[in-house]
Amino acid sequence: MKNTNILYHFFGSVNSLDYDVVFFIEKMPETIANKLALSKKLSAQLVEKYPTKTINANLAVCENGQIIQVYKGTVDELNNAILRTYHLHQQDFDNRITHVVKRDVHLKMIRCLRMLLSFISKTQYRTIVKKALKQNIHIKIETLKAIDFNTVEDFGKGSNALDFKKSMAFQLGQTLALYNQIELYTKQEIIDCFPELKPFLMRLPNTEMETIQQFVAQFIAAIKTEVPKMKVTTEL
DSSP states (O other): OOOTTOEEEEOSOTTOSEEEEEEEOSSOOSSHHHHHHHHHHHHHHHHTTSOSSEEEEEEEEEETTEEEEESSSOHHHHHHHHHHHGGGSOOSSOOOOOOOOOOOHHHHHHHHHHHHHHHTTTSTTHHHHHHHTTSOHHHHHHHHHHOOGGGOOOOSTTOOHHHHHHHHHHHHHHHHHHHTTOOOOSHHHHHHHOGGGHHHHTTOSSOOTHHHHHHHHHHHHHHHHHGGGOSOOSOO
């Protein structure tokens, strides 16, 4: 790499179609545009060394062995994901993360709710979904409840349905497991916990969305139980 002072770690599933990489920086850029530009710049510097897969980059600020700021996702999830999966990958630097942090279950559920809606924001449900994404958590939940995933086939022009199904299955499995105090960070861990999700996580063709519908129903029941306990119902 040109910037040899920039440390990075690979993390996540060993059989991902891309490289999940987090770059450790001293200070997080203030704007989304600057964060994106920096992540692209750093990714480009890794392509020559790791040309076989697309680089899926994240940025993080680390202090005293734990992550305190991230570009994408949440601090707690990325921190623990690195600790759990660092050893699964060939690494160029010693692990900077030394401390497990407590997971924020409610934040994970709020993010999962938004992501599930976002995944289908270009389907035939686009009108109600885009409106719900701007509304409070109660509207989001009721909108998700109104979606019949069995009728969703086209995720939008140029979209890969298998990728969307994989992402939905990953989020649902990870979130429902965390709700039951189990942290999962790879596709295989989710498959071991929820074998029904394997066809989606492995991007197998001709998968029936009924399974996704059932997991969505479980998620809705769980988040409805938790909403009254939430101190915050939006992503900060």
